[in-house]
Amino acid sequence: MTKPIIEVKHISKRYRLGAFGTTTLREDLESFLAKIRRKETLLTPAETQKGKAIWALNDVSFTVQPGELIGIIGGNGAGKSTLLKILSRITEPTRGEAILRGRVASLLEVGTGFHPDLSGRENIFLNAAILGMSKLETKRKLDEIIAFSEVENFIDTPIKRYSSGMRVRLAFAVAAFLEPEILIVDEVLAVGDESFQRKCLGKMSDVSKHGRTILFVSHDLAAVQNLCERVIALRKGQLLIDDKPAEAIRTYLAGIPAYVSEEAETVQETGLRISSVSVSQGPETVENILTTGKPAHFRLEIEGIEARCWCELDIYHESGALVSRLSSRGVELTEAGFLTCVMDPLLLTPGRYRLAGSVLVQDQIQHHSEHLGGFTVRPGGATGNQIINWRGSGLVQLQHRWSAEEKQREEELVH
Amino acid sequence: MDNVSDTPYEVHIHPGQKWLKLDIHTLIEYRDLFFILVTKDFVVKYKQTILGPLWFFIQPLLTTVVFTFIFNRVGGLSTEGLPPMLFYLGGLTLWAYFSQNITATSNTFGLNFHIFEKVYFPRLIVPMATVVSNLLALSVQLTSLIGFVIFFKCTGAKFQPNLLGIFLAVPLLIIQTAALSLGFGLVFSSMTAKYRDLAQLVTFMLQLWMYASPIVYPASRLPDRYRWLIYVNPVAPIVESFRGCFLGITSVTIPEIVTSVILSILLLLGGMMIFQRAERNFVDTV
Numbered sequence: 001m002t003k004p005i006i007e008v009k010h011i012s013k014r015y016r017l018g019a020f021g022t023t024t025l026r027e028d029l030e031s032f033l034a035k036i037r038r039k040e041t042l043l044t045p046a047e048t049q050k051g052k053a054i055w056a057l058n059d060v061s062f063t064v065q066p067g068e069l070i071g072i073i074g075g076n077g078a079g080k081s082t083l084l085k086i087l088s089r090i091t092e093p094t095r096g097e098a099i100l101r102g103r104v105a106s107l108l109e110v111g112t113g114f115h116p117d118l119s120g121r122e123n124i125f126l127n128a129a130i131l132g133m134s135k136l137e138t139k140r141k142l143d144e145i146i147a148f149s150e151v152e153n154f155i156d157t158p159i160k161r162y163s164s165g166m167r168v169r170l171a172f173a174v175a176a177f178l179e180p181e182i183l184i185v186d187e188v189l190a191v192g193d194e195s196f197q198r199k200c201l202g203k204m205s206d207v208s209k210h211g212r213t214i215l216f217v218s219h220d221l222a223a224v225q226n227l228c229e230r231v232i233a234l235r236k237g238q239l240l241i242d243d244k245p246a247e248a249i250r251t252y253l254a255g256i257p258a259y260v261s262e263e264a265e266t267v268q269e270t271g272l273r274i275s276s277v278s279v280s281q282g283p284e285t286v287e288n289i290l291t292t293g294k295p296a297h298f299r300l301e302i303e304g305i306e307a308r309c310w311c312e313l314d315i316y317h318e319s320g321a322l323v324s325r326l327s328s329r330g331v332e333l334t335e336a337g338f339l340t341c342v343m344d345p346l347l348l349t350p351g352r353y354r355l356a357g358s359v360l361v362q363d364q365i366q367h368h369s370e371h372l373g374g375f376t377v378r379p380g381g382a383t384g385n386q387i388i389n390w391r392g393s394g395l396v397q398l399q400h401r402w403s404a405e406e407k408q409r410e411e412e413l414v415h
Numbered sequence: 416m417d418n419v420s421d422t423p424y425e426v427h428i429h430p431g432q433k434w435l436k437l438d439i440h441t442l443i444e445y446r447d448l449f450f451i452l453v454t455k456d457f458v459v460k461y462k463q464t465i466l467g468p469l470w471f472f473i474q475p476l477l478t479t480v481v482f483t484f485i486f487n488r489v490g491g492l493s494t495e496g497l498p499p500m501l502f503y504l505g506g507l508t509l510w511a512y513f514s515q516n517i518t519a520t521s522n523t524f525g526l527n528f529h530i531f532e533k534v535y536f537p538r539l540i541v542p543m544a545t546v547v548s549n550l551l552a553l554s555v556q557l558t559s560l561i562g563f564v565i566f567f568k569c570t571g572a573k574f575q576p577n578l579l580g581i582f583l584a585v586p587l588l589i590i591q592t593a594a595l596s597l598g599f600g601l602v603f604s605s606m607t608a609k610y611r612d613l614a615q616l617v618t619f620m621l622q623l624w625m626y627a628s629p630i631v632y633p634a635s636r637l638p639d640r641y642r643w644l645i646y647v648n649p650v651a652p653i654v655e656s657f658r659g660c661f662l663g664i665t666s667v668t669i670p671e672i673v674t675s676v677i678l679s680i681l682l683l684l685g686g687m688m689i690f691q692r693a694e695r696n697f698v699d700t701v
Contacts, residue, residue, distance in 0.1 A: 092430050
């Protein structure tokens with residue numbers, strides 16, 4: 001029986017809040033003097049800070065078998081980065097223990113330690129050494145690394161003359177040829193153009209087929225689902241679920257955003273209710289992951305259906321804002337008990353969303369649920385003539401059209 | 416390639432590791448990084464400047480000229496009958512190496528935070544590489560010192576270099592300076608990791624320290640009741656013996672040298688322990 005390659009046992013990590021970490025010498029001296037004099041009146045900085053501790057990780061345990069490719073997901077502040085930092089030995093846990101049976105290389109960032117004055121080639125050696133590769137190993141793989149990076153022509157140019165894209169490609173090329181037993185990858189794939197990203201993801205699954213273990217942390221749920229065999233979701237420092245990707249992602253999305261009122265569900269006696277909602281880009285695509293500008297299908301399953309009822313589907317942004325309430329009033333229902341709402345193109349911008357919904361009969365709510373699931377919208381598609389790249393372009397893109405007119409015409413209109 | 420799980424390599428991560436644990440094994444494992452960092456320092460220093468290594472030569476020379484003027488011509492401080500220029504250059508050469516090592520290593524955590532928070536490797540590698548790559552500057556300065564010694568000897572100045580000392584003692588003195596400055600650098604960097612304001616203090620302290628060491632004056636001129644200064648300042652016997660090798664005159668005694676060697680070893684070991692203690696959680700405190 002093989003031993004697990006990673007064993008995480010009850011790991012906890014506490015951070016002090018407030019004046020983050022650094023105390024000045026004066027403050028420490030003061031609190032030290034206060035301790036000596038046993039002055040209880042003085043509230044020393046150290047004491048006030050003790051009260052404001054947060055647990056970034058709280059009793060997290062799991063084991064990983066050799067060769068597994070595990071995705072780690074979780075919102076901001078869920079403890080993903082802290083977990084990675086502990087496993088890559090950048091910081092220590094406050095409690096608990098982890099055992100790593102193999103060499104670890106962690107990519108919390110690509111191109112760590114790159115020096116702008118050094119050439120591409122020199123930086124390959126430097127970066128590889130920082131990541132724990134021996135010089136001999138690097139030399140052996142140098143040609144492959146250079147070829148993978150697609151910057152052959154500039155390999156002897158100082159990298160301060162590189163474009164940022166070239167730098168990233170060079171950096172990832174080094175990382176891709178690391179051969180540790182355990183590879184820890186943070187969201188480094190968020191950079192670089194899409195074709196290069198795909199190349200990197202391909203390389204990663206290649207690597208795992210050679211028996212290496214990979215921990216992959218990402219916000220990109222689609223990438224996690226496609227790539228990983230197992231997904232660990234964290235929330236507020238605790239392990240939420242550890243399961244097959246589809247199950248884990250569904251459970252994870254179901255809890256977004258965190259705040260849901262106490263009375264999440266109200267049911268009347270009629271037995272009429274929305275039993276489930278499935279969200280997809282179309283038949284036979286990944287559930288719960290949509291793309292801006294591409295079609296979106298919301299399929300509601302209704303129990304106890306009757307002809308007079310209709311449904312309302314509320315889409316909430318992760319910030320808690322109601323984006324839109326979609327009503328099926330006027331649509332005739334069939335016995336089948338399914339109701340599908342199609343948006344083509346989907347005008348929501350990238351982000352995470354929650355669904356709530358109600359079934360009504362003659363303006364009377366028969367069933368209302370604040371929690372019918374969630375979904376993620378990825379960037380990529382286009383609406384109109386604009387490509388929606390990332391958050392920050394509002395909650396929705398309205399359907400619109402731009403046009404330019406001659407100035408003369410404007411003047412004519414005025415007069 | 417396929418039986419990766421059979422490797423005996425095993426890392427245990429748990430809080431509060433022992434104080435006295437020096438992780439030499441990991442240091443050896445990362446030796447390639449050490450050599451690459453040293454070469455990086457060389458290359459970067461050379462690439463960034465117009466005059467290249469010539470700077471290493473100009474700087475102490477100018478200081479020597481200024482010292483000769485102020486302390487010897489104006490202040491009338493004794494140089495024990497030696498050519499003042501040689502006397503100051505002989506004192507400054509090793510001191511420059513010592514103080515540059517401390518300046519460069521005392522803020523290791525602050526300067527390398529962006530790397531340390533992303534990748535693990537034994538942090539000790541960084542200050543060690545700095546101390547070794549500073550040898551480049553020292554070798555340039557040493558060459559110029561030897562050049563001046565030969566020049567003054569040929570023009571008939573009265574002094575007797577100790578050739579045996581130059582070949583046997585000087586390499587050892589350089590190693591001791593490296594160890595001592597690394598020791599101090601490690602202690603300071605562990606302190607600046609927590610109290611960043613101390614970084615300002617280091618430069619200032621080094622200035623005062625220079626005057627407390629027999630660089631602009633010979634140790635023999637210290638009144639007897641201040642002679643203990645040579646004992647408590649481990650750099651003093653080093654500088655004094657170094658100059659003695661090249662110029663033939665020194666008042667340093669064997670007990671003073673022995674004390675200095677012992678202090679250097681203790682400081683280096685102590686510095687390494689404090690440093691390894693500081694490196695484990697410093698990411699959380701910066």
